[in-house]
Structure formats: C-alpha cells, structure tokens
Amino acid sequence: MDFQPHETECLQLFTIMYKLKQKKIAIASAAIYVLTKDNKKKRSKWVKDWKLNGHKFSDITLLRELEENNPDDYKNYLRMDSKDFQFLLELSKKLYQR
Secondary structure, three states: OOOOOOHHHHHHHHHHHHHHHHHHHHHHHHHHHHHHOOOOOOOOOOOOHHHHOHHHOOHHHHHHHHHHHOHHHHHHHHOOOHHHHHHHHHHHHHHHOO
16 A cells, blocks of 8 residues: 555645745844844944044143043043143142242
C-alpha cells in the first residue's frame, strides 16, 4: 500500500513550506539590518573652536573670548559666571595693589 497524497494536499504542503521559507528570509533580513545599521549618534563637534585655537590665547584673552562668544563654556571653564568672577577679581586686586 503506497501512500499517494492528493493534489490539494501537495499544494497545501508546498504553500506551508513556501511561507516558512519567506518567514525565514524575512527574519534573516531583519537580523542583517539590525546587525549592520549604525546605532551611534552623529556628533556635531568633538572639540570646541576655542580649544583648537588655544595656543593663540593667554588666560585673559581666553576668558574675554569665552565671555563674549560662549557664555556656557565660560561658566564651565571657571565654574562660575562672569559676575562672580569679576567680584573675586576686584577683591583680589585690592589685596595686591600698592
């Protein structure tokens, strides 16, 4: 007794195998995409312009440049805003003046 599948059964098996193959291809494609895509954020700048040109500045000219053009960098550089720095500068001038 040989088993002879009916034509519709063969078609159903073929359809199931084809769908499984398509799913495997889709899963493999998704895996390749996830593994190869670049997830890192693009950085706009690595180094501030004033740091690149740092050799041009003395301490006072650097502070003036930062105060005028980059107030956030000024505050980060000194760890205080310009009002506080000016106050401390005036206090110290009195101590060192003759």
